[in-house]
Every structure is written in C-alpha cells, then in structure tokens.
Amino acid sequence: MSDVTLTIEKVGFQGDGVTADGVFVSLTLPGETVRAAVPKDGHARLIEVLTPSPERVAPVCPHFTLCGGCSLQHWDMVAYGEWKRGIVGTVLSRAGLETDITPILTTPPATRRRVGLHARQFRQGRTVRTELGYKLRRSWDQVKVEVCPVADPTLVAAIPVLTEIASHLFEHPKSAPILSVTTSDTGLDVDLRGIERSKSGGLSAQARMEIAMIAQSSDIRLARISIADDILYQTHLPSVRFGRATVDLPTGSFLQASPTSEADMVALVKAAVAGARRVADLFCGAGTFTFPLAENASVYAADAAGGAVRALKAAIGRAPGLKPITVEARDLFRAPVVAEEMAGWDAIVFDPPRAGAEAQVGQIARSKVQRVVGVSCNAQTFARDAKILTEAGFQLDRVTPIDQFLWSGHVELVGVFSR
Template identity: 55%
Template structure:
C-alpha cells in the first residue's frame, strides 16, 4: 500500500526514519523533514517519490556512487551532515553511560583520498570494467571518476584497466585492485585472482608486469607478494620516509590522518615515554617520537620492519622501540608497559578490549584512543572509566566523506 510519510530523523546507518503507528519506517536517501511517498515493505521504503524536499538537500556528486551506496549521504548539505556524525558519537557513548565533550566533526575535503579498491570484471563484449558493487547486489557499477579520490589516483584508472585485463583470462577470477597513491607513485595490490586451478599463468604475470611498467606503477603485487617494483612505495609520517609493505594498511586520507595525529600528539605533550599500540608502519609513532620516546607494537611483522626502516631516515627524534606482537592474543601487561606515562591505541574495527583491560594496572596518566568504530570505542571506554579514568573529550573525524563511517579520537585522563 502506498503511504505518504514525513521523515522525523536520521538513523545511525544513514537512513531517514519516519514514525508510524506500525513502528518506524526506514527510508534510504531521505533527509529529516522531507515528505516522501511510496510502497512500504517490511518496514522499509527503498524507492520513493519526493513530495517535499528538505532545504538541506543538494545535487549529488556522483550517480554511480549513489547506485553503489558507497556515498549514501552525498545529497546532504555539509553542516547538518557533519553535525549528524557528531550526534551519532554522542548517542553511541550515551548507550554506555558515557558523557563528555564531543567536539565538532572535523571535515575532510573531497578529492583527497589516496587509496581505492576497485572490482574488475569483463563485460559481455570483452571490455574490462572497473567499479563497485551495486547496493544489495553482485552487479558491478562502472566507475570512471571518483570525486572523493586524489585526481592523481583517478588519472591512473587507464593503467588499472590494463593491469586488470591480465588477470581476467580465467572465468572464475574476480580480481580487486587495491590502489594506493604514495610519495613515489602508485602501489597496486591485486586480490581475488583464481588460484585453485593453478593460479595465474606465466603469460598472465608477464602481461601484468608489462601493464604496470607502461602505466608507471611504483609496484605491483599479488596478495601481498611483489611481482615487480620499479620504485619502493614510500609515505611520510612526521619526519620519516617509510617504505610501505605490499598490501600494507594506510589511513585513507592524508588530511584525516594529519587531524588525528595532531590530536594524538597534543594529548601526550609533556610525557617522556609513550606506548603506541596497533601502530602499523608508524602513522602516529613518528609524530609522537618528536615529543617523547616511543614503544611501538603491532601484529604485522612487515609493518614493524617498515617502521624500523623509516626510523633510519628521520633525524632529531626520540628513541623508538618497535616489536611485532599480537595484541589480541598477547596483550601487553602493566609490567610490559612499565615507564609509559601515556598510551595510544589505534585498533581495528573490533576494538581493543583485551589490551584495554590491561591498561588500568599501568602507571599511565593519559590514554588516547583512535577508533574507526564508535561502538567498540564506547565499549572499551567503559572499561577505562570504570577503572578511574575520565573521558576528557572526543573528536569525530569525517575521513570517509558522504558515508556513515566515523573515525574519532578520544582522550582519557586518570
């Protein structure tokens, strides 16, 4: 049955929500205050007629992105969109009984993202198509431009087409090209290539290497194993030039990374020794080492090796002691963290519960949590607050613009 609904608010997953006698109705693509009409099925209105638009609605930047759902909020004006992300953080913390100062969301500019993952398929006419999967579908939506990515990354799309072509000879191959823009050029790691039937042939590998050379790629790797490297991909963290391992993790946006690093360093000013846990290749380690000696730990041995190599390029830093260690299975104990006056954690989306539970037993007076998941951050924050820490403030950071994804930095004081 067709219904006319007024959108009351925005849900945490980016859907407009209308309140009805039969319960809430979720309306993807609708904004607060809008009036929409359509057929409701199972509490959702996935396709609607816009009867009355919000003054905060603006033209979208990419129809392909709208179809994929990778930027579901690109039609929302910046002000209310950024304030909504702040509200999501406030409400997520409140569910754990946490209240604190939540600063305004730090915006990230368009055309600044340095990495992208593109699926590759061959169309019925034999053409290579790069893109993202459509919302709720395996269908591939072709991407020819990307308003959130650095123009240099977009300019490399023709080269990526040629690389993908080399791996599309097997009908079951579904390659994904993970492209990262580094200081020394484009770093591409390919995953999803069919291996059960023997893997790519020597001819396929040779064709891919030729395509990488013609496209000027710095490195081409397959599932993290380097196929060819013309130049070592490097990124700058603080004063260090760090050789990033193939398939290694980087923050998506240098601007967002800089905003996070600025707040992390400011929170530990005046300390002599800091622990940087889940440190990766040194995103925060090197800025921290400008103000204190750092003990760094991460489960990735290749990232720790990169961090150590980067330390050799930097001058004027305090000491860095880095180790490879699984902080989920073997969290650092208070004894291991002896002498650390401040502790920084930047865990994966699952959070750092096992490691967090060890921190109240340390002598650290400051803990800084960097998180890509407000839910697990709030869960771990509850552990610290219950142990006598005060959550001083939280800063949301909009690293993945026009998405529902929220990064944040939270500062705790004992």
C-alpha cells in the same frame, strides 16, 4: 510490495532516513515526505520526494544513488557534520559516558588516497570488455566508475590503465578481481585480490608479462603491482612520510584513507600527550603515530602485523632527530602488554581495528599510566573500551569526531583520557 507515503523522522546510523515506525528509506532526509515502495523487510525503495528538506542539496557525483560508496551527498554539509557528531554522542551516552564532543573534522573531497576497484568482464560475441567500478547499493552488482569526487585525482586518472591491467586477471572462470590501489610518494601501489589460482599456480607467465608491459608503457606512475607477496611489477618501493620518517610500505599494508584526516589525528594525539617523556603506541601499524610522537618522547611501538613492524623498524635509521623507538611484533589481542610492563610510561596511544582493544584496555585500566588516547574507527567498540577505563578511575576528557570517509555513514574519533 505497495507504494505508500511516508514522513522521515531522522537519519539512522547507516545514513538512511527512518520513519517513526522504523521504516528505512535510502537517500532521504529528516522532515521529508516521500513516496516509497515498502517490502516486508522494512527497507523501502524511494520512488519520489514529495516535500524536500531545505537541507537537501544537489549531489556532486553522477554515480550517486547507484554507487554504494556514498550515501549522503544530498545533505547540506553543516547538517551532515552535526549528524555524525550526534552519532558519537548517542553511542557514548548509551554507554553511560558523558564528555565534551568537539566539532567534527571533515576531510575535503578529492583527498582519499586508497580505493578498492572491482573488476568484471563481459563477452559480447567475440568481443570481451572489462570494467572497473564500485559495488551498487545492497547488491553484488557494480557501477562502472568514471569519476569519483572523494578520491585523489591520481586514482581517477589511472582507471583506464588499471582497466587494461584488469583485463588479464580472468584466466580462472571464478576470479572476481579487486584492485586495491593506494597513492604513495613514489607512485601507485596496486594490490590484486580475488584472483583464483589455476592448476599451474597463480597468473600465467603470459598474463604477468602483459601486465608488466602495460605498467611500463603507461603515463601513470606505477610503483608496484602485487598479488599478496608475489610482485608482478615494481619500479620503486611505495613509500609515505610519517613525521620525519620515510616508510616503505609492505604489500597489502594499511594506511589511513585520507592524509588530511591522518594529519588531524596526529595533531590531536600529539597535543594530548604533550610533555610526556615515555609513550607507548599500541596497534602502531607502520608508524603513523610512532614517528611524530618520537619527535618529543621515547616510544614503545607494538603491532601484530609483521610486515608493518618490519617497515617501521627499517625506517628508524633513516629518520633524523628522533627520540629512541623500541618496536615489538606482538599480538595485542592474545598477548596484550600487561600493566606491570607499563611501569614508567607517561602516556599510551591505542589505535585498534574495528573490533576494539578490550583485552589491552583491561591491562591499561590496571596500570598507573596517567594519560591515554584512543583512536577508533568504531564508536561502539570505543564506547565499550572507554567504559572499562572510566570504571577504573579514568576520566574521558573529550572526543573529537573525524569524518574521514566523506558522505558515508562511517565516523571515526579520537578520545582523550586522564586519571
């Protein structure tokens, strides 16, 4: 490995600076001259910025450069936002798709409502110490987290009590606990993963009792602590609002990471299907779009996640003033809604996982539906699915990038199609 002087040409899709020769250098910006150590794999380690970009700014987090969560806190927000918008344009253009890409909608700091905290334990003589943190850059090691400017302050304030809870999760030597923590309207929902089962099953009765006592005596409002479907502690069902509905979340449930970005997505989706009388919400989850859509249209909602579908169904009766909602548990990858079932639908909304919705979009392409809205967390699979629709006669009217994962290389989007 040798030290070399490099000039950064651009920032790549993952948030690393890239030279004209294809050498990646983390934490650099376009136009900068840097000194870096270059290994054979081409991913260099930054040593020093010799000529900084005028767009370089001071990062807001003391963990930046170590923590693997944020990669772009050192970039001016305007330039950073245009870079993310450009990523979407580049991916669509490579797929032969041209459309209006509207200005990016960026979530503010301190609004992320769910985090995954990794726990590890150290032994120093007779002393045992537990730490919670995020993974380091390109490493299985982690950095102890004491502040996090992207996270809801409630999550940061809970780190001490969550650390105390985590100290009881190492009964099995191979356990590598991850605490998936979500804010809800009724308190924090803590789902524990990475805990190896002992010969007697899960956690011991002693560990479960200790965790419950910590939760009960804490000043932090903890609604539920679970390992998959095994409830260790619960005072309330964690719940959130989707439109007019209050939905009780199943264990391990999916939520959009930021309520701000969720509200932006909902507003875009509702505007795109305005005037529709019958709408389908495919990959509906627990009803993020279903309930807001049902304020103006009857909705068919489908998803393979049984817990989310049951939560959606249970919330319907508690939500006032909505149009009829029909809910089905259905694996839309293996058994997509076919074109013939779409007769009478005015619009379709689909919000699939990162893999996209290729099989389902193929059926939408065969249908006579006039309006379609795609919500995506992966620009590449969205472009593939969008190509299927445009080749069947749809027009991609516009795409709005959503910067839900602030200061990362990740970008989401909402795309609107019409016949």
